[in-house]
Amino acid sequence: MKHYLIIFLSCFFISCDPEENDLGPNFIDPNPNDVEIRIKNKTSYLLDSVYINTSGGESLYGNLSLFERSSYSSFRFAYPIFNIKFKVAEKKFSYTPASYDGEEKIANGKYTLEISEIDTSAISFSYFLNED
Numbered sequence: 001m002k003h004y005l006i007i008f009l010s011c012f013f014i015s016c017d018p019e020e021n022d023l024g025p026n027f028i029d030p031n032p033n034d035v036e037i038r039i040k041n042k043t044s045y046l047l048d049s050v051y052i053n054t055s056g057g058e059s060l061y062g063n064l065s066l067f068e069r070s071s072y073s074s075f076r077f078a079y080p081i082f083n084i085k086f087k088v089a090e091k092k093f094s095y096t097p098a099s100y101d102g103e104e105k106i107a108n109g110k111y112t113l114e115i116s117e118i119d120t121s122a123i124s125f126s127y128f129l130n131e132d
Contacts (some may be wrong), residue, residue: 035108036072037129039064042116046085052113054078055100072110075107079103080129089116093125 001064035056041047041064041121050061050070056077061070085094117126
């Protein structure tokens with residue numbers, strides 16, 4: 001019986017290499033070259049149900065308080081103009097590009113979409129896409 005125990009322990013210690021078990025971090029970004037966009041509310045209004053569609057994906061950011069910034073959402077690609085929708089005090093705001101003809105995709109990286117200058121009577125707003 002001692003021989004079996006010695007053989008078992010020998011096999012166990014030979015097969016276990018501590019360096020092989022230390023794999024370190026194992027997170028691998030499945031899309032390392034994505035466009036990442038976050039929203040910054042540069043207004044004095046609460047933005048409800050903020051949504052964008054870049055043609056390379058879509059994301060619902062939810063609600064953004066006054067001067068709040070969202071977390072990033074990833075998109076396969078994005079054009080410098082894209083579909084934006086949100087509500088302010090139950091009034092619907094949106095921008096939909098007529099076409100992407102002549103537009104080039106933006107470079108992969110991180111961007112902040114700043115929403116500003118909301119006019120609730122004219123239902124208009126301004127936005128700027130800035131590279132971070």
